[in-house]
Amino acid sequence: MDPYILRCEPCRQTFDPDTHLYNCPHCSGNLDVLYDYQDLARRLRPNRITESPDGSIWRYSPLLPVDPPPGGGTPLHHVGWTPLYELPALAIRAGRSRLLVKDDGRNPTASFKDRASAVVVAHALSVGIRTIATASSGNAGAALAGMAAAAGLEAVIFVPKTAPPAKVAQLLVFGARVFLVDGTYDDAFDLTLEAAEAYGWYCRNTGYNPYTLEGKKTGALEIWEQAPGSFRPDAPPLNIFVSVGDGNIIAGIHKGFKDLLLLGWIDHIPRLYGVQAEGSAAVAEAYRDGRSEIRPVAARTLADSICVDLPRDGLRALRAATETGGAYVTVTDEEILAAIADLGSAGVFAEPAGAAAFAGLKAAVREGLVKDEDDVLVFNTGNGLKDIAAAQRAVAPAPVIEPTLQALQRILPQHVEMDNR
Amino acid sequence: MDPYILRCEPCRQTFDPDTHLYNCPHCSGNLDVLYDYQDLARRLRPNRITESPDGSIWRYSPLLPVDPPPGGGTPLHHVGWTPLYELPALAIRAGRSRLLVKDDGRNPTASFKDRASAVVVAHALSVGIRTIATASSGNAGAALAGMAAAAGLEAVIFVPKTAPPAKVAQLLVFGARVFLVDGTYDDAFDLTLEAAEAYGWYCRNTGYNPYTLEGKKTGALEIWEQAPGSFRPDAPPLNIFVSVGDGNIIAGIHKGFKDLLLLGWIDHIPRLYGVQAEGSAAVAEAYRDGRSEIRPVAARTLADSICVDLPRDGLRALRAATETGGAYVTVTDEEILAAIADLGSAGVFAEPAGAAAFAGLKAAVREGLVKDEDDVLVFNTGNGLKDIAAAQRAVAPAPVIEPTLQALQRILPQHVEMDNR
Numbered sequence: 001m002d003p004y005i006l007r008c009e010p011c012r013q014t015f016d017p018d019t020h021l022y023n024c025p026h027c028s029g030n031l032d033v034l035y036d037y038q039d040l041a042r043r044l045r046p047n048r049i050t051e052s053p054d055g056s057i058w059r060y061s062p063l064l065p066v067d068p069p070p071g072g073g074t075p076l077h078h079v080g081w082t083p084l085y086e087l088p089a090l091a092i093r094a095g096r097s098r099l100l101v102k103d104d105g106r107n108p109t110a111s112f113k114d115r116a117s118a119v120v121v122a123h124a125l126s127v128g129i130r131t132i133a134t135a136s137s138g139n140a141g142a143a144l145a146g147m148a149a150a151a152g153l154e155a156v157i158f159v160p161k162t163a164p165p166a167k168v169a170q171l172l173v174f175g176a177r178v179f180l181v182d183g184t185y186d187d188a189f190d191l192t193l194e195a196a197e198a199y200g201w202y203c204r205n206t207g208y209n210p211y212t213l214e215g216k217k218t219g220a221l222e223i224w225e226q227a228p229g230s231f232r233p234d235a236p237p238l239n240i241f242v243s244v245g246d247g248n249i250i251a252g253i254h255k256g257f258k259d260l261l262l263l264g265w266i267d268h269i270p271r272l273y274g275v276q277a278e279g280s281a282a283v284a285e286a287y288r289d290g291r292s293e294i295r296p297v298a299a300r301t302l303a304d305s306i307c308v309d310l311p312r313d314g315l316r317a318l319r320a321a322t323e324t325g326g327a328y329v330t331v332t333d334e335e336i337l338a339a340i341a342d343l344g345s346a347g348v349f350a351e352p353a354g355a356a357a358f359a360g361l362k363a364a365v366r367e368g369l370v371k372d373e374d375d376v377l378v379f380n381t382g383n384g385l386k387d388i389a390a391a392q393r394a395v396a397p398a399p400v401i402e403p404t405l406q407a408l409q410r411i412l413p414q415h416v417e418m419d420n421r
Numbered sequence: 422m423d424p425y426i427l428r429c430e431p432c433r434q435t436f437d438p439d440t441h442l443y444n445c446p447h448c449s450g451n452l453d454v455l456y457d458y459q460d461l462a463r464r465l466r467p468n469r470i471t472e473s474p475d476g477s478i479w480r481y482s483p484l485l486p487v488d489p490p491p492g493g494g495t496p497l498h499h500v501g502w503t504p505l506y507e508l509p510a511l512a513i514r515a516g517r518s519r520l521l522v523k524d525d526g527r528n529p530t531a532s533f534k535d536r537a538s539a540v541v542v543a544h545a546l547s548v549g550i551r552t553i554a555t556a557s558s559g560n561a562g563a564a565l566a567g568m569a570a571a572a573g574l575e576a577v578i579f580v581p582k583t584a585p586p587a588k589v590a591q592l593l594v595f596g597a598r599v600f601l602v603d604g605t606y607d608d609a610f611d612l613t614l615e616a617a618e619a620y621g622w623y624c625r626n627t628g629y630n631p632y633t634l635e636g637k638k639t640g641a642l643e644i645w646e647q648a649p650g651s652f653r654p655d656a657p658p659l660n661i662f663v664s665v666g667d668g669n670i671i672a673g674i675h676k677g678f679k680d681l682l683l684l685g686w687i688d689h690i691p692r693l694y695g696v697q698a699e700g701s702a703a704v705a706e707a708y709r710d711g712r713s714e715i716r717p718v719a720a721r722t723l724a725d726s727i728c729v730d731l732p733r734d735g736l737r738a739l740r741a742a743t744e745t746g747g748a749y750v751t752v753t754d755e756e757i758l759a760a761i762a763d764l765g766s767a768g769v770f771a772e773p774a775g776a777a778a779f780a781g782l783k784a785a786v787r788e789g790l791v792k793d794e795d796d797v798l799v800f801n802t803g804n805g806l807k808d809i810a811a812a813q814r815a816v817a818p819a820p821v822i823e824p825t826l827q828a829l830q831r832i833l834p835q836h837v838e839m840d841n842r
Contacts, residue, residue, distance in 0.1 A: 055476060071507075071509075072507075073505070073506050073507030073508070073521075074506055074507070074508060074767070074768060075504075075506060075524075075768040075769060076768065078504040078506070078527075083496075083499040084494070085494050085495055085496065085499070086492075086493075086494030086495070087494070087495060087571075088492075089573055100494075103496075106499075106527060106529070108527070108768065109770070110531075110804070110806060146768045146770070147768065148768075149765065149766055149767060149768040150508075150767065150768030151768075152510055161821050165809055165813070166587075166806055166809045168819060169805075169809045169812040169813050169816070170770055170805070170806065170812070171819070172765075172812075172813075172816035172817070172818075172819060173761060173762060173765035173770050173805060173812050173815060173816055174765050174766070174768060174770065175762070175765055175766040178819035179819060179820060179821075179822050179829065179832075180819050180820065180821040180822070181821075181822060181823075181824045182821055182822065182823050182824065183823075183824035187824035188824065190824070191824045191825065191826065191829065194826045195826060195829055198826060198830075199833075199835075340594060341594060341596070344570065344593075344594030344595050344596055345570055345595070345596040346495070346570060346571065347495060347496040347497065347529065347567045347568065347569075347570040347571030347572075347595060348496060349530070349567070349591055349594050349595065383531070383806065384590075384591070384594060385531060385587055385591065385804065385806035385807060386806060388586055388587045388590045388809070391590040391591070391593075391594050392586070392590050392593075394594060395590070395593035395594055396593070397593075398589060398592070398593060398599035398600060398601050399600060399601065400582050400600075400601040400602075400603055401600050401601070401602060401603065402602075402603050402604075403602045403603065403604035403608035403609065403611070403612045404612065405612065405615045405616060405619055408600065408612065408616055409619075411600075412598075412620075414620075
């Protein structure tokens with residue numbers, strides 16, 4: 001772990017991390033963790049990371065604001081370093097010659113959010129905090145509950161009572177204290193802030209706690225290592241598609257690439273595309289209107305992980321696209337369901353928010369936003385097992401048959417290979 | 422890939438793998454894949470494997486009957502090499518000082534079965550097969566569907582209509598042709614054999630296709646690499662707990678260790694403990710009665726993955742325990758549910774069949790089968806997200822509250838740290 005300061009993104013005021021925990025007290029802006037990049041670049045060579053035997057986010061500890069957690073054998077030590085797939089058949093479905101998919105459904109609690117919660121939990125361990133609270137639409141809570149359980153800490157989770165049952169069951173199995181809030185994610189968010197202050201808990205809320213972004217930036221650091229060809233000077237531009245709810249994931253990926261640029265380890269940042277559900281598009285609307293102010297919406301989409309009225313990290317999420325030459329696109333729920341089946345046909349089972357990124361790629365190709373020669377990468381942020389109800393809507397049901405060959409032959413008179421790939 | 426023969430385990434007759442596909446035509450016994458171990462040991466040094474940069478089962482390709490699938494970037498290339506956790510808090514719950522958990526819920530389709538299906542799919546690719554069928558209680562089918570999708574092959578899956586909805590949804594999302602059989606797993610098994618013959622499909626059925634065992638043995642090979650201390654001559658005995666349904670997993674783990682022994686890379690095999698649900702205990706009953714013949718039962722347990730009337734690999738499963746100094750234990754459904762919560766409290770979310778292994782460890786400790794100084798390892802064979810209904814039964818439901826601090830304070834007058842670890 002290297003020394004760092006916290007700096008407010010909108011108003012640029014700086015804070016000492018030893019005395020300051022959350023958002024900017026002046027403008028409520030989100031804080032960035034900033035290192036002395038020149039000094040760090042002098043002392044640190046990239047091969048110290050790229051040759052690390054550690055197959056987790058802790059390979060990046062020289063670039064994180066926390067030390068790796070003590071010990072070495074729990075799920076907390078096995079977050080990240082998820083596979084980067086190259087899927088030719090899926091590329092065709094998206095009208096591309098080549099397609100990369102980064103599969104964060106393979107994290108310990110089956111979503112990208114483990115990256116953020118691992119760093120927050122490691123920070124809590126390092127300063128002796130015992131209880132961490134968070135609001136969550138499901139995945140962030142499961143990640144906090146799982147990582148806290150692995151570390152022997154206590155988690156308190158506030159989720160909208162509409163969260164998918166799989167996500168709530170996961171929280172409870174991890175031993176978290178769970179409250180189902182009769183309201184939206186945003187109601188749960190505000191209640192968590194109040195409760196954390198009243199009970200003296202450490203608050204992990206996304207877009208409020210500055211360490212979540214540092215955890216999430218590891219997604220970018222892994223792409224840098226796993227797709228080295230895309231960072232050569234003569235490489236075709238890499239276009240990365242990420243679904244956007246509160247905006248903290250795309251902002252985290254942007255932060256990771258910004259760190260690499262400031263270290264001089266890359267000479268350009270890939271184009272970042274934010275994908276929002278049509279019914280939950282606060283950031284996409286600001287992008288479309290050329291506004292830098294994010295206005296809340298009455299969010300409604302089946303992709304619960306990105307169903308957010310007021311994106312808590314909207315400004316940084318917007319800049320992730322505008323500062324990298326990317327864009328924002330919106331997709332319908334029907335397009336998200338189709339994308340679940342698309343990814344599944346290549347062996348990747350994504351939850352709706354994860355599939356939305358692939359739907360966004362298809363939309364961007366349709367709209368001519370991505371050139372033929374460009375490379376594309378879709379970030380799957382969660383496992384499809386998290387939301388079975390959505391998966392069931394994405395496919396036709398299977399027939400029930402008596403266990404006899406005759407019953408089968410009535411449905412399938414002769415075998416014709418399916419033309420589905 | 423090395424040359425090999427197929428040999429029937431009960432009657433010892435040998436077969437040429439180029440002309441023979443399935444079980445022994447004489448005694449219906451399961452076939453083992455056997456190499457020329459002396460020759461292999463002369464040509465192959467363990468460090469060719471232990472220094473492999475490949476983080477998947479394909480690091481073991483010199484010990485597999487198939488070549489790695491072509492290409493390198495799909496879920497099929499990212500099976501196995503799952504983490505081995507060391508969980509101190511969970512060790513205490515089992516009355517142990519140290520506890521290892523191998524988490525196969527982190528495979529691409531979230532179960533151990535990916536290991537078997539990957540090898541079967543790689544074999545199909547190498548000989549030009551386009552369609553593979555299997556019977557499944559859920560996981561094997563999902564694994565075949567996912568691996569086939571990744572490889573661009575077609576999968577036909579027969580599952581009992583009682584399979585958990587999550588598992589069926591997963592099959593369908595992967596684009597498999599799915600039939601819900603109005604009967605038991607055993608009915609689905611027999612129908613698959615008939616259908617494969619009638620339609621000319623390649624049959625992956627567990628305990629029938631000899632390659633599933635070779636895929637499953639990679640679980641043992643990984644333990645050998647990930648827990649090297651347990652294979653030193655002076656190490657305390659390692660006791661491995663595996664849940665047993667059709668028996669192919671524990672037989673596969675046994676096979677992996679037998680291969681290592683024949684290569685001279687280890688000098689003893691860990692003790693293998695089979696864990697069965699009390700209501701589905703055909704192998705455990707044979708063990709208890711000292712029989713080598715497996716009699717079918719009318720299976721009934723909430724752990725659907727190990728709910729099997731007639732274990733298709735029962736004989737080899739029995740021998741995995743008797744030949745290694747292990748044993749069989751049975752656990753109740755209530756003990757399985759408690760084990761889901763136990764594992765969850767350490768950050769590992771297991772499906773019932775996976776949690777059964779931990780329940781079995783607790784039973785074995787209670788029965789004095791494991792000495793204090795012995796090492797123990799529990800194999801979690803599936804992710805808890807596969808069966809949310811069971812998880813919900815393992816925990817108390819969360820309260821619903823209005824989104825106000827007052828509503829929270831009515832339930833939680835003051836914060837007292839939970840004493841749950």
